[in-house]
Amino acid sequence: MTSIKKIAEIAGVSRGTVDRALNNRGEVNEEVAERIRAIARDLGYKTNRAGLALAARKHPLKIGAVFPSEGNPYFDDVITGLRESEKELSDYAVSVSLKTTRGFSADAQIQRIDELISEGVQALILCPVNEKIMVDKINSLVDAGIPVITSNSDLENSKRLCYVGTDYSKSGRMAAGLLGLVAAGNPMNVVILTGSIHVLGHNQSISGFYSVIKKDYPNITVSDVEETLDNSDVSYRITRNLLESSLKPDAIYMTAGAVGGTCRALAEAGSGQSIRLFTHDITSESRPYLLSGIISATIPQDPYQQGYMPVKLLFDYSLDKNPPQEDKVFTNSYIIVRESL
Amino acid sequence: MTSIKKIAEIAGVSRGTVDRALNNRGEVNEEVAERIRAIARDLGYKTNRAGLALAARKHPLKIGAVFPSEGNPYFDDVITGLRESEKELSDYAVSVSLKTTRGFSADAQIQRIDELISEGVQALILCPVNEKIMVDKINSLVDAGIPVITSNSDLENSKRLCYVGTDYSKSGRMAAGLLGLVAAGNPMNVVILTGSIHVLGHNQSISGFYSVIKKDYPNITVSDVEETLDNSDVSYRITRNLLESSLKPDAIYMTAGAVGGTCRALAEAGSGQSIRLFTHDITSESRPYLLSGIISATIPQDPYQQGYMPVKLLFDYSLDKNPPQEDKVFTNSYIIVRESL
DNA sequence: CTGAAAGCGCTTACAG
């Protein structure tokens, strides 16, 4: 293992100079710097994280996070991941300050961000609403030297470092694959309940779903797409209507939240009702319904990692200033059934 | 953050003494030790891994691993996990030396273990065959101060530190849950192809499978259980026979390997054949069959973690000598379909 | 039984 010390000896300079050269801190003669870099390259130098971490304790890293988690159990696991990551990095003087909002409001998010900035956070994790004003906010933060990672919901056209979250299109394709499996070639009529047609992710799930049934499962038809606005009162009402409708669907596919309302309506209709429900995610609210069989199967999208990864990535970035390998870090989607719990 | 230095100041002793007291190295007056421990407790002292790691570089940790991976693509991901873990810990002077065997032979495994010991490894990761002689070997290693973690396959009655791997019973239950979902209340006749009735894990999968269909899916019947011995020639032949049999099953559930042989037989029978195949794991061999629809769905068991976790756990153990929280660290099982790839 | 000192690999004022 090559260390800075060894390189310094070989180059005949001090360790400080090697540090400056290798980390492009300037203030070093370009010829000397190039010689040092060449030696490092030849010896396959890799900076040692333990040494780095120890030195970094003199300048702790404060990370801020803003999530619309109030009243939304989906984010429970995201926050667990966030805290676990913080705990694992506590030896490296990393701390995470979390602010929450209820619902999706750009104003509320910006307010929380400003609070965090005044607390002195040096990096941010955001789950931004899809509005121009948030793009501007993110860009001005990044310009001011505060790196931003988007989690769960992306703003592609902003200067965020990267996105960590669901591959919504793939999740939709998987849902279609699962329905195809269950339909087994027989006709199946599906109603899609989506969150909002204004939310990019939800639309991507629907497109993914359609792309697969069009290609592989002509026996599956979608008779309706309705918005729940992630509101369980709305999803309850819609589901009640479906149950009474003359063209009762064989299955419901929910791309987003408000799962509780639909489950409640199906549960009230009793075990005789024959609509099968397929959802994403698994929360404290939906869990009992998977156990009781109201939900046939669900496709979670690793919310834990959506909290865990951004902290790690911002820490890495603070050390080496190299942006993450991937512009979009997709979390795993996988199917679970009652017996998985 | 409390450090050893701070505790030393408060206790009015040297850092060396604090270190000895907190890590039970002996050679310290019991009253002084107790006072130091009390201070550490009150201040919520947690040893800093970065400092620890740096000091540990003077005594690098060499871990040995023995896997029956030759000719068995299942272990590809296990080894990827092993190497990734090694890479992440390289700053902590951890290295992993891997030896492989072809097939399951206690003699071959013991020979590899002895080679590793003579290379000076200080801890071992094993995927032991289920034989008394391996229990004895593990026990004598542990008695000699070499901690052992079993991966993928356990020997519960040995002195291994812990097991990392599949919850076979749960995997079997999930498979049954999935078949129940697909059967949708209609009669379904299943043939189980297992690896060997002498392998504990395979039997646990079968029991798990039965427990669920007995409780929840009376419409599912198991007409036959056959052994493939993880040999694709055998599974090919069995599957051919099933295809020609008068009581052709609706589905095959494979608990173990030899998936390739069954897939080949089903593929040769053409798309008109109506047997649906459910398996565990996903390998370079089985992947194309999931893509082409020969395999309806599969339940991998996170082989990557089976390599990744043991290295981390042995490293942690080398630092603090505390055995892992769990006696059995189960890796995740989850259902994937073609669209998951 | 205890302490002083050196060292793991890195960074960073400070002095020149």
Add this chain to the structure above:
DNA sequence: CTGAAAGCGCTTACAG
């Protein structure tokens, strides 16, 4: 532009 030194938190011979 460069070096010497101190320090992050821990461990460990060595001396007493």
